[in-house]
Amino acid sequence: MVFDTCGGPEVIHAADVPKPEPGRGEVLVQVEACALNHMDLFVRRGPAEPGKKFPFWGLADVAGVVSELGAGVETCRAGDRVIVNPALSCGACEFCLAGEDPLCVDFGILGDEVPGGAAEYVAVPARNVTRLPDDFAFEEAAAVPLVFLTAWRALVTQARLRVGEQLLILGASGGVASAAIQIANLAGARVFAVTSGPDKAARARELGAERVFDRNEVDFARETLRVTDQRGVDVVLENVGTPTWKQSLQCLARGGRLVTYGRTAGMIGETNIRELFVKQTRIIGTTMGNRSEFADVTRLVFERRLRPIIDRVYPLEQLRAAHERLEAGAQFGKIVLRVAG
């Protein structure tokens, strides 16, 4: 499901493209299921990076079956059921050598820099595939990689969330947020969440949010301060950007941490610098995760201690409708695409 130019969902259409050849160290994965992220909306809307090749197709999250091995691959076999880590890195720069692939000077994401999973086959580095337990369905698996990796690094590595701390999660119906609510509970933190509408609020509570603020009904910063007796929370997980940045900073306790992994509604935010130094706030950026974080979080998912949340499954041919649903913010959790065999 490709697009030949950037634009609205209507640019997406079916097309025949050549089957990729796995290069040295790569495997060819036959895609069984894939999933949509906000990143796919940004990639589709453009503007495209200079030199981007069209037709292009997105989707970072892939689950499928290894069908061919490139030269030198010994870590997996044809027929293995796998999920794909969508973080692409050079493996050779100072950051990769330190195990910090998300800081790679040549960092990329499947479906952003290179075509992704919205096809029958995708070629990826063999070191990016992880075997799925036999009882783990492809649709469920496709809902895991990008959001669980992002949420894990954000909360566990970057924010160093500790037992008993209080955390506020914005955009609680998103894929990363629905993973983050669960990870925070596993870490023993108390979770507050912001979302819109009673249905999404009920689902966030079911997932483990202690209190949910409906952003259509209340000022979430005021409510956060009220329920914490004006202390504020230890950590805020941000992905909205411009409309919420100032309030997110106001919600923090002294010495608090704001961790941001996105900017779905605008990339410039207002920061009160005096408040920043007086409260000794830390603002931390995060993106994706490294290999060890991917291994840690997928192990907990495979042990069923963290649960991928699926909003809806569409056939891949209906990718345009899936984009429209995500663009309208109508989902709770991941929108998954099933590729017909």
Ligand SMILES: [Zn+2]
């Ligand atoms: Zn690198």
